[in-house]
Amino acid sequence: MATTKLKGNIVNLAGNEVNIGDKAPKVTVIAHDLSEVKVGGKAQIIAAVPSLDTPVCAEETRKFNEDAVQTDVEVVVVSMDLPFAAGRFCTTEGIENLKVGSDFRNKDFANAYGVLVADGPLQGVTCRAIFVTNEEGIVIHKEICEDITDEPNYEAVFNAIK
Incomplete structure (x- = not known):
């Protein structure tokens, strides 16, 4: 495990x-x-975060929003936040250059990618992780942050798509 x-x-x-x-x-x-956001099967940067309502997750999402305009690769941030809360966050923070999706219904994303926190105080949410996939949907970069409170290595993420 x-x-x-x-x-x-x-x-x-x-x-x-x-x-x-x-x-x-x-x-x-x-x-x-409440529309659907597809994850996987194409070139993407997929960022899993526990909740947009935390300082580290908010900062990470803002950073990817800023950097997303510099790439042709779709950026998707996935959390367990309710879609309405995610929408409010995006409106308040001006998040327009990436997609934000909620995995609240069945935790399909968290289970499929192995990022579901199984125990401890954050049990049931996603850990902080990054997956970069190429045009064929193959994972070319992966980072499970050493500590959920740490931001990912942004430089490594963007180097992976060059």
Whole structure:
């Protein structure tokens, strides 16, 4: 079972572990307007965050929103937030250059990508993780942040798509 940390304490991750070289699972998450957002199967930067309502997740989403305009690769941020809360966050923060999706219904994304926090205080949300997929939907970069409170390595993410 894969693990990460929350403020230095080990937490287990549930679901199917996806690694570099694997075909990224195709799943659907829900946008703020309740439409569907497709994850997997094409060139994407997929950022899993626990909740947009935390400082680190908000900063990460703002950073990807700024950098998304510099690439042709679709950026999708996935959290367990309700779609309405995600929509309010995007409106308030001016998030317009990426897609934000909620995995609240069935946790399909979290289970398919192996990023579901299985225990500890954040049990039931996604850990902080990044997957970069190429045009064929193959994972070419993966980062499960060492601690859920850490931001990802943005430079490595954008180097992977060059």
